[in-house]
Amino acid sequence: MKTALITIGSTREYIDPVRYISNESSGKQGISLIKGLLKKNYKIICLHGYLKVKPIISRKIKYIFTPNAKSMLQEAKKNYKVDIAIFNAAVSDFYVKSFSKNKIKSKKGLTLQLINNPDILKSICSSQKKPLITVGFAYETNNYLDNAKKKLENKKCDFIVLNYPLKNDFIFNNNFNNGGILDKQGNYYEIGNVSKTVFANKIIKHILEI
Ligand code: CTP
Numbered sequence: 001m002k003t004a005l006i007t008i009g010s011t012r013e014y015i016d017p018v019r020y021i022s023n024e025s026s027g028k029q030g031i032s033l034i035k036g037l038l039k040k041n042y043k044i045i046c047l048h049g050y051l052k053v054k055p056i057i058s059r060k061i062k063y064i065f066t067p068n069a070k071s072m073l074q075e076a077k078k079n080y081k082v083d084i085a086i087f088n089a090a091v092s093d094f095y096v097k098s099f100s101k102n103k104i105k106s107k108k109g110l111t112l113q114l115i116n117n118p119d120i121l122k123s124i125c126s127s128q129k130k131p132l133i134t135v136g137f138a139y140e141t142n143n144y145l146d147n148a149k150k151k152l153e154n155k156k157c158d159f160i161v162l163n164y165p166l167k168n169d170f171i172f173n174n175n176f177n178n179g180g181i182l183d184k185q186g187n188y189y190e191i192g193n194v195s196k197t198v199f200a201n202k203i204i205k206h207i208l209e210i
Contacts, residue, residue, distance in 0.1 A: 001041060001042070001043050002041070002042050002043070002083040002084070003042065003043045003044070003045065003081075003082040003083055004037045004042045004043070004044050004045070004082055004083065004084045004085070004086065005044075005045045005047070005076065005079050005080070005082040005084075005085040005086070005131060006030060006033060006034060006037070006044060006045070006046050006047070006085070006086045006087075006088060007030075007046075007047045007048070007049075007066075007072060007076065007086070007087050007088055007089035007091075007120065008027045008029075008030025008031065008033070008034070008046060008047075008048050008049070008051070008088050008089055009025060009026075009027035009030060009048045009049035009050050009051045009089055009090070010022050010023050010024070010025040010026075010027070010049045010050050010089070010090045010092070011049040011050070011066070011067060011068050011069050011072060011089065011090070011091050011092045012049070012050060012067055012068060012092060013068055013069070013092045013094065013095040013096060013117070014068075014096070014099055015096050015099065015100065015104070015112065016099070016100040016101075016102065016103050016104045017101070017102075017103055018103055019104070021092050021094060021095075021096070021114075022050065022092055023090045023092060024090075025049075025089070025090030026051070026052035026053055027048065027049075027050075027051035027052060027053050028052075028053050028174075028175065028196050029088060029177060029196045029199065029200065030046075030048070030051075030088045030089070031051075031053050031054075031055065031056060032196040032197045032199065032200035032201075033086055033088060033200040033203070033204065034046060034056055034061065035056060035197070035200065036197075036200040036201045036203075036204040037084075037204060038056070038058060038060060038061075039201075040204060040208065042060070042083075042084070043060050043061075044060060044061045044062070045061075045062050045064065045079045045082065046061055046062065046063050046064070047064050047066045047072050047075050047076060047079075047089070048063060048064070048065060048066065048089075049066060049067060049068075049072065049089055049090075049091075050067070068092070068095070068117075069091050069092060069095065069117035069118055069120065070095075070117070070118065072089065072091065072120055073118050073120045073123060076120050076123075076124050077123075077124070077127075080124060080127070080129050080130055080131055081129075081131075082131045082132070083131070083132050083133065084131060084132065084133040084134075084135070084207065085124065085130075085131035085133070085134050085135065086135045087120060087121040087124075087134070087135065087136045087137065087157075088137050088161075089120075090139075091117060091119075091120060092117060093116065093117055094114035094115060094116060094117060095114070095115055095117055096112050096113070096114060096115075097112075097113040097114065097115050098113070119155070121134070121136045121155045121157060122154065122155045122156065125155055125156040125157045126156050133158050133159075133207060134156075134157040134158050134159070135157060135158065135159045135160075135161060135203075135207060136151065136152070136155050136157040136159070136160050136161070137160070137161045137163065138151045138152075138160050138161070138162050138163065139163045139164070140162060140163070140164050141164065141165060144162055144164045144179075145162065145182070145188060148160050148162040148182050149182065149186070152182055152184065158183065158184055159181055159182065159183055159184075159207060160181070160182045161179060161180075161181050161182075161203055162179045162180055162181070162182060162188075163177060163178065163179040164178060164179055165178065166178050166193055175195055175196060176193060176194065176195055176196065177191075177193075177194065177195075177196050177199040178192065178193040178194075179191060179199075180192070181203055181206055181207075183210065189206055191203070
């Protein structure tokens, strides 16, 4: 049986015990991808951040909770021996330089120094010990295709799934997605505006066919 590694959901970086930096990702697209991989009879290792949807329970799925970028990278490095790796998580780009163990008292304003988190996708794809096929995601609001191409080159993955918003539509935490998939040869396959289930199945079919 083939194995897939997938990162899903949003990561958090805590400022103090009750406050954090994160993003809008719900994990819906990630769960749809897991369903699609199960249909193709894959065993799945899922590194998940925070989810707003219920995970699927199956003996074929191993869930590992990775609340922040550093723990997600650590687990990805341990689980690189897979046939396909899909990096769908919305990783918080920054962590706070000085985490406060005590709750910060409210006062006039607060300045935080933010440090760049490790790039999990790039780090795994740049390593010699890497999965057979690697897939990243790119959410872009302008120059969609150019930005996605740059991301694919920079991160050294085999495919980039491009997501871009429709006029007034916000694709995070929504049942629909919009976009397509780009490969290293520069071929772009547009999927369009479809449900996250259809989007996931089309991505998986496209990757596995190639
Ligand atoms: N990613 C990652 N580790 C990070 C940041 C992003 O693994 N620290 C992965 C995401 O899971 C996704 C891809 O990289 O597959 C692109 O994420 P995105 O947030 O669009 O890209 P960034 O590199 O953060 O670029 P920017 O926000 O500047 O567009």
